[in-house]
Amino acid sequence: MEALLEIDNIEVVYNKAVQVLRGLSLRVPHGAIVALLGSNGAGKSTTLKSVSGLLALEDGEVTAGEIRFKGRPLKGVAPEKLVRNGLFHVMEGRRVFEDLTVEENLVAATYALSGRKNSLNDSYELVYDYFPRLRDRRKQLAGYLSGGEQQMLALGRALIAQPELIMLDEPSLGLAPQLVEEIFTIIARINREQGTAILLVEQNAAVSLAIASYGYIMENGKIVIDGPADKLATNEDVQEFYLGVGGKEGEARSYRDIKHYKRRKRWLS
Amino acid sequence: QDKEPIVFGGSIPLSGVFAFAGVHIHAGLTDYTSWINSQGGINGHPVKYVMEDTGYEVDRSVAAFKKITGSNKVPVYYGDSTGFMKTIASELNSRGTTLMSGASFATALTDNEQYPYQFIPGPNYSQMFGIILEYIATQGKDGEMPTVAFVYSDTEFGKDPIESGKAKAAEMGIEVVEEIVTKPGSVDVSAEILKLRRVRPDFVVFHGYVLSPINEFMVQMRQMGLDTQFMGTFWSSDKLIINKMGADADGYMGVMPYNYYDSAEGGPMLDALRAEAEKSDPDAGYRPTGYMQGWFNAMVWTEVIKRTMDAGKELTAENMAESLASIKDWDTGGIIGIPVSVQDMSFPVGRIWRVNAKEARYEPVSDWIHLD
Amino acid sequence: MRIGDAKQSYEADEAIWTSSTQKIWFALFLLTLLIFPFMADSYLLYLGCLVGIAVISTTGLNILTGFTGLISLGQAGFMGVGGYTVAWLSLNTALPFPVTLMLAGLLAAAVGILVGLPSLRVKGLYLAIATLAASVFLHFIFAEWESVTGGMGGLSLEPAHLFGLTFQSDFAMYFIIVPLAVLMVLAAKNVFRTRIGRAFIAIRDRDISAEILGINLLHYKLMSFALSSFYAGVAGGLFAYFFRVVTPESFPLSMSIFYLAAVIVGGMGNLLGGILGAAFMTLIPEVLKLLTAALTPFYPNAPIFMSPMLEIIFGALIVGFLIFEPHGLAEIWHRIRRFFSLWPFRN
Amino acid sequence: MDWLFFGEISLAGLAMGGLYALIGLGFVIIYKATRVINFAIGEIMMFAAYLFLTFAGGMEMSPWVALPLAVLGGSILGGVIEKTMIRPMLGESSISVVMVTIGIASILVGLVELIWGADPQLLPGFLPRKPVFIGEMYLAPKIAYGFLIGAALLIVYLLYFRFSRGGVALRATASDQAAAYSMGINVRRVFNMAWVFGSLAASLAGVLVAATGGLSPQFGAIGLSVLVVVIVGGLDSIVGALVAGVFIGWLETVAGAYLGGEYRMPATFAVLAVILVFRPYGLFGTHEIERV
Amino acid sequence: MSSILEINNLSLSFGGVKALQDVSFRVPENTVTTVIGPNGAGKTSLFNCISGFYKPQQGTIRYQGDVLADIKPPARAAMGLARTFQNIALFRGMTVLDNIKLGAHVHMKSGLLGSLAYFGAARREEMAVRKHVEQHIIDFLEIDHIRRQPVASLSYGLQKRVELARALAMRPKVLMLDEPVAGMNREEKEDMARFILDIREEWGVTVLMVEHDMGMVMDISDHIAVLNFGQVIMEGLPAEVQNNPQVIEAYLGTSDMDSLRKKLNSEREVA
Numbered sequence A: 001m002e003a004l005l006e007i008d009n010i011e012v013v014y015n016k017a018v019q020v021l022r023g024l025s026l027r028v029p030h031g032a033i034v035a036l037l038g039s040n041g042a043g044k045s046t047t048l049k050s051v052s053g054l055l056a057l058e059d060g061e062v063t064a065g066e067i068r069f070k071g072r073p074l075k076g077v078a079p080e081k082l083v084r085n086g087l088f089h090v091m092e093g094r095r096v097f098e099d100l101t102v103e104e105n106l107v108a109a110t111y112a113l114s115g116r117k118n119s120l121n122d123s124y125e126l127v128y129d130y131f132p133r134l135r136d137r138r139k140q141l142a143g144y145l146s147g148g149e150q151q152m153l154a155l156g157r158a159l160i161a162q163p164e165l166i167m168l169d170e171p172s173l174g175l176a177p178q179l180v181e182e183i184f185t186i187i188a189r190i191n192r193e194q195g196t197a198i199l200l201v202e203q204n205a206a207v208s209l210a211i212a213s214y215g216y217i218m219e220n221g222k223i224v225i226d227g228p229a230d231k232l233a234t235n236e237d238v239q240e241f242y243l244g245v246g247g248k249e250g251e252a253r254s255y256r257d258i259k260h261y262k263r264r265k266r267w268l269s
Numbered sequence B: 001q002d003k004e005p006i007v008f009g010g011s012i013p014l015s016g017v018f019a020f021a022g023v024h025i026h027a028g029l030t031d032y033t034s035w036i037n038s039q040g041g042i043n044g045h046p047v048k049y050v051m052e053d054t055g056y057e058v059d060r061s062v063a064a065f066k067k068i069t070g071s072n073k074v075p076v077y078y079g080d081s082t083g084f085m086k087t088i089a090s091e092l093n094s095r096g097t098t099l100m101s102g103a104s105f106a107t108a109l110t111d112n113e114q115y116p117y118q119f120i121p122g123p124n125y126s127q128m129f130g131i132i133l134e135y136i137a138t139q140g141k142d143g144e145m146p147t148v149a150f151v152y153s154d155t156e157f158g159k160d161p162i163e164s165g166k167a168k169a170a171e172m173g174i175e176v177v178e179e180i181v182t183k184p185g186s187v188d189v190s191a192e193i194l195k196l197r198r199v200r201p202d203f204v205v206f207h208g209y210v211l212s213p214i215n216e217f218m219v220q221m222r223q224m225g226l227d228t229q230f231m232g233t234f235w236s237s238d239k240l241i242i243n244k245m246g247a248d249a250d251g252y253m254g255v256m257p258y259n260y261y262d263s264a265e266g267g268p269m270l271d272a273l274r275a276e277a278e279k280s281d282p283d284a285g286y287r288p289t290g291y292m293q294g295w296f297n298a299m300v301w302t303e304v305i306k307r308t309m310d311a312g313k314e315l316t317a318e319n320m321a322e323s324l325a326s327i328k329d330w331d332t333g334g335i336i337g338i339p340v341s342v343q344d345m346s347f348p349v350g351r352i353w354r355v356n357a358k359e360a361r362y363e364p365v366s367d368w369i370h371l372d
Numbered sequence C: 001m002r003i004g005d006a007k008q009s010y011e012a013d014e015a016i017w018t019s020s021t022q023k024i025w026f027a028l029f030l031l032t033l034l035i036f037p038f039m040a041d042s043y044l045l046y047l048g049c050l051v052g053i054a055v056i057s058t059t060g061l062n063i064l065t066g067f068t069g070l071i072s073l074g075q076a077g078f079m080g081v082g083g084y085t086v087a088w089l090s091l092n093t094a095l096p097f098p099v100t101l102m103l104a105g106l107l108a109a110a111v112g113i114l115v116g117l118p119s120l121r122v123k124g125l126y127l128a129i130a131t132l133a134a135s136v137f138l139h140f141i142f143a144e145w146e147s148v149t150g151g152m153g154g155l156s157l158e159p160a161h162l163f164g165l166t167f168q169s170d171f172a173m174y175f176i177i178v179p180l181a182v183l184m185v186l187a188a189k190n191v192f193r194t195r196i197g198r199a200f201i202a203i204r205d206r207d208i209s210a211e212i213l214g215i216n217l218l219h220y221k222l223m224s225f226a227l228s229s230f231y232a233g234v235a236g237g238l239f240a241y242f243f244r245v246v247t248p249e250s251f252p253l254s255m256s257i258f259y260l261a262a263v264i265v266g267g268m269g270n271l272l273g274g275i276l277g278a279a280f281m282t283l284i285p286e287v288l289k290l291l292t293a294a295l296t297p298f299y300p301n302a303p304i305f306m307s308p309m310l311e312i313i314f315g316a317l318i319v320g321f322l323i324f325e326p327h328g329l330a331e332i333w334h335r336i337r338r339f340f341s342l343w344p345f346r347n
Numbered sequence D: 001m002d003w004l005f006f007g008e009i010s011l012a013g014l015a016m017g018g019l020y021a022l023i024g025l026g027f028v029i030i031y032k033a034t035r036v037i038n039f040a041i042g043e044i045m046m047f048a049a050y051l052f053l054t055f056a057g058g059m060e061m062s063p064w065v066a067l068p069l070a071v072l073g074g075s076i077l078g079g080v081i082e083k084t085m086i087r088p089m090l091g092e093s094s095i096s097v098v099m100v101t102i103g104i105a106s107i108l109v110g111l112v113e114l115i116w117g118a119d120p121q122l123l124p125g126f127l128p129r130k131p132v133f134i135g136e137m138y139l140a141p142k143i144a145y146g147f148l149i150g151a152a153l154l155i156v157y158l159l160y161f162r163f164s165r166g167g168v169a170l171r172a173t174a175s176d177q178a179a180a181y182s183m184g185i186n187v188r189r190v191f192n193m194a195w196v197f198g199s200l201a202a203s204l205a206g207v208l209v210a211a212t213g214g215l216s217p218q219f220g221a222i223g224l225s226v227l228v229v230v231i232v233g234g235l236d237s238i239v240g241a242l243v244a245g246v247f248i249g250w251l252e253t254v255a256g257a258y259l260g261g262e263y264r265m266p267a268t269f270a271v272l273a274v275i276l277v278f279r280p281y282g283l284f285g286t287h288e289i290e291r292v
Numbered sequence E: 001m002s003s004i005l006e007i008n009n010l011s012l013s014f015g016g017v018k019a020l021q022d023v024s025f026r027v028p029e030n031t032v033t034t035v036i037g038p039n040g041a042g043k044t045s046l047f048n049c050i051s052g053f054y055k056p057q058q059g060t061i062r063y064q065g066d067v068l069a070d071i072k073p074p075a076r077a078a079m080g081l082a083r084t085f086q087n088i089a090l091f092r093g094m095t096v097l098d099n100i101k102l103g104a105h106v107h108m109k110s111g112l113l114g115s116l117a118y119f120g121a122a123r124r125e126e127m128a129v130r131k132h133v134e135q136h137i138i139d140f141l142e143i144d145h146i147r148r149q150p151v152a153s154l155s156y157g158l159q160k161r162v163e164l165a166r167a168l169a170m171r172p173k174v175l176m177l178d179e180p181v182a183g184m185n186r187e188e189k190e191d192m193a194r195f196i197l198d199i200r201e202e203w204g205v206t207v208l209m210v211e212h213d214m215g216m217v218m219d220i221s222d223h224i225a226v227l228n229f230g231q232v233i234m235e236g237l238p239a240e241v242q243n244n245p246q247v248i249e250a251y252l253g254t255s256d257m258d259s260l261r262k263k264l265n266s267e268r269e270v271a
Ligand SMILES: Nc1ncnc2c1ncn2[C@@H]1O[C@H](COP(=O)(O)OP(=O)(O)OP(=O)(O)O)[C@@H](O)[C@H]1O
Pocket: A014, A015, A018, A020, A038, A039, A040, A041, A042, A043, A044, A045, A046, A047, A058, A059, A092, E153, E154, E155, E156, E157, E183
């Protein structure tokens, strides 16, 4: 079956000089949660930006390969058209409109519905139902929300847009453990209740592999391994480098006794 | 002709705030040059006119001066602003090669100590005020002196004659009932007009403007039912006022040392000027006062150079300044209606003209006034 | 990249010229500056002096705007303070020019500090307008304080003098202006090798964090204002000696904009850029005039037609530069250098 | 004190202030959406006024046809400027963009000189000439009617920003372009519209101001007064532009009348300086959020 | 153990928002002390109070026995209070080396004149700083290969490391780290943990840290304070904190990915 999002062999270059993606491919089936993991600078955010068309704003360019959403190639489609077509990108670092109030942030997201028939008021309520804290702060400037609340707002905006695919870039960044849990539970709920597919970029491998059905791991602009999430979670390298499980007995390693040397990653060989 | 050419240099404001006059000054100088060459040049020397655009900015004028004098021997030069004339004075004095005049009628330049090599091709601004006040003094009804208000721009140009104008008015017993300073150009002057409405002067004298806000004062004050008479100095007495204001300009008066291009008078030089203007640009029709001014400058230069050469002297600034000072009862061939004499490096002569809007021209309302 | 990046000592590594090739080039450059006045005609000499003055002022503005991030539209006003100081001193005292220029710089610096005071609270373009306000006041003072400034008519100066020598011609002024410009640029370069320069840049990049890291914002912002207006004051003083007259209209707002343009076109936060920008902006009208002159034989009306074109080209250059080369002339310069240092091995 | 005189002066000032408010509005709209301080606003006004001159003077159209045409022309000019010269500057520092607008101003002045020449001009009178009296107070007719036309546009704009999503899109775009894109906001269109509508307000004001004060290639200098207006009001505040516009117009006129014309600018700039010290973001501007 | 920093009854509010209420706790000398707590609990605000960027409405902060109240932020930095920021706050226009050298600013004295001339004391001082930075900081944090790069071009992890280097150049007595490993993968977190431990042990610096990664917090902290809604709800050893029901309730949650997965799965099945 044709997947909702298909990325085939793309290459991305910034400033016509720095190549960041080198033939990356991945696919997100309808209604699925797919996790994309990778170390800092591997190109995860770049991947998402090349899908959502925001790459051009940073002087980046997809130089090879193809990206298809709902079977149609995305090349040359303006970013706002994509959003209206059901592809929503929650950017790294939350990016709420700081000098707009919470509710105005949601109003801004209604632009994603342009050209579609929808009743707006309901969707605000939907957001407030998922995130009751936002209801209390609806008149407050988003810039003064705490990190977790801003992340909730960012997700709330995605909900307003009623997309078919949400791409989430590090939603757990800087969130307290309990909030991480809360956010991820909500993400799972949104996926389940709204049928929205989710492409999840995360550093927190444990939680993302817990929620996703399929996972990709990238290094240096390429996918190095992929597989069903529970399989990945048991892979030795994934355990060592992403989950912090390792050593002899397969137990969690302590940060206290880290050796002053580095192990080589097998997939690099 | 194989005699060495004589160079007329010029810093000309073809752009910037003074460009409206600069382009005509340029035309006047260009046409005079081709006319004098058609007359065989100056004592057989052909004349070359070398100029640069300055944008009416002092440093660009200075640059133009250095550039032109750097690659030519330049006995006479046109300066585009008072600021430039003052700035270049020290250099001019130390060089001693060049005599300068130009667009400025600034009073300060008549100071021979400081500016020995710069002259004014007409009355200076204070002298213009003098001419205007003398005219006003004759207009009193029932033996009472009329009252006057000065309206001038907030610039060096605008403030130039105000002090001496006030002194002169006091001397003559004319009361200056209001003084108004504004920015030049497009400004809202309703508040100032309301002030004038309170004092109801018989005359308002404008100085330091080209067009706006003169029109606004006139139109609004007349709407208020005042019968004030409006007057202006040289650069405020161009045909522009008639062209732009139309019927509203009727009755406006200006002081002008030269005949207007379309004045009823004639004379050999004025006819030559008209012929040359016609020849160089047949479509132009009327030529503004800037054109007359440029032409007259070049005429004076020619006269000075000729006198110096005829006396067998070198063309140094000092010799030329001497020749200039020697000009007495000079017949300008109709450019100025009476013979003129140089005093303190200026030609303190002028006449009051009045707008006849129907005919779309200025008509003389006074005789030529020569101040002593 | 040049090879041989390894240095013997930190000292050598922190030097302004880190290789002997660089030193040779700089010496050659100085030599050219020295020979120039003997070869140039009066017009070129005049332009040389003008560029020198512009370099000093632009460097000053670059310190404030390019390096400290405080946008100023008051540069012409500060230059005016310097210019009037020199003018007044030359008329009322017998002080030699090094002293008058120093005083011009110091007085301008004091005014700069005063103007800089709101900078702790007022930021960005709001600050730019505050400095604009300052230049409006200064213009007002120049125009109205007649007993000192000569009012609208301004002041005419005595020529610069030292040890009985007077510096009247452009040729003589060149030997004041250009060495001073070189010295002042080097001094600015030094500042950015030390804690003070780093503090300026830190304030530009993130002022709040800088404060928490130990930089007293008010102190350094004012220092930047003072330093920048000192440069402006000296440049204004030289301007006064050079033109030998100052009027309120000698230092118009357009001049502030001119210097800001020079900084931006040259490359903000780059001293070399400031120099290139100053030279470029001063010379570009002259080049365009040459073009006009070349056209005049064919179109006698060229001057009239070209004058508005000048403004258009001038504006278009600024716009074009910023669009196509946002890092300014400095960036172009680096590219050229890279090209030649790799040449003939291009990649 | 002559209260009637004071009243008349104030009235004249307030009416002029209304026009300032209109220009300030044009300025603020552009700033709000694009974070561009438009130093070329005076020149855009000038361009529209020259267009009016051509339509109503040269081509002898009825002023009431020429006015909308000229305003339309000015708006299109704004749109073109945005598209060709501002858009490529996306993401550059605000000062670079300011410099671009200064460059644009120079280009426009050159164009105007090239097309219409350097002579100062007067617009054909199209506003009624009958003096307007409010009670005993005299008000120049041009100013009174100019004010009314300007106020009408102001009200339209205010209603739009109050009752539509447009205002939110504008601010969202200003706050974070990339994020605005990702909300489905057509950022390029918002930018373009901001310039078009900002220029529209400025163009209308341009024709009205030129109708009272005359026109020349130096007309754009009025931008300086407007700069004071928007800074006092707060760069991103529409209400600020209104209040400050009227206030500065009044202050300028009163200072000019009582102290003399040379005090107009210093007086308004003094007020500006005082306001900046006590309210660094103007009377109604939003504070930047400062957190570490 | 004596405490180097003592916070007593600190309260801070922004309009209606009470960021800190009556917060008291102590930072024992030469420990790694961690402040944890939900988002918006006031952790960063607490740091800002200590740095002097926020002025608390009530309460005192004692540093080495002295009350800090009227001391401005730069002076506090000079006293040995160094920090990093939650959202990386490097100076993007400078190279790595200059960023680090900037940290030493407070310990330098040269004035404007010396600086303009780059001569004498000013120059010697610069050299000394350069040497110190090179030999003790750059080497230690293993960033010698990037010292000439502009910081803007660095990856996130390296940027955090440069920020740490800059704080070290301030010669801190108390080093405050605001979420030092947020956004890092396991490997990079391990590196950072090692640096933090070394800094405490080898340099004798007291580390005060805010962090959400419980794995690391529990492993390397000596002392933990828990903030919730601006109030300290407990203080103690890692093990005590980990098992405190109130902390679990307010902050930690289940902290167990297996159970989360089970929970999610079961929800999925129900649906
Ligand atoms: N605008 C840009 N210009 C130039 N290079 C860039 C740009 N954005 C990212 N890069 C480079 O591309 C590489 C990948 O960046 P990207 O942000 O996609 O990584 P990431 O996997 O999302 O990392 P992280 O986990 O830190 O978010 C990095 O080396 C980065 O330096």
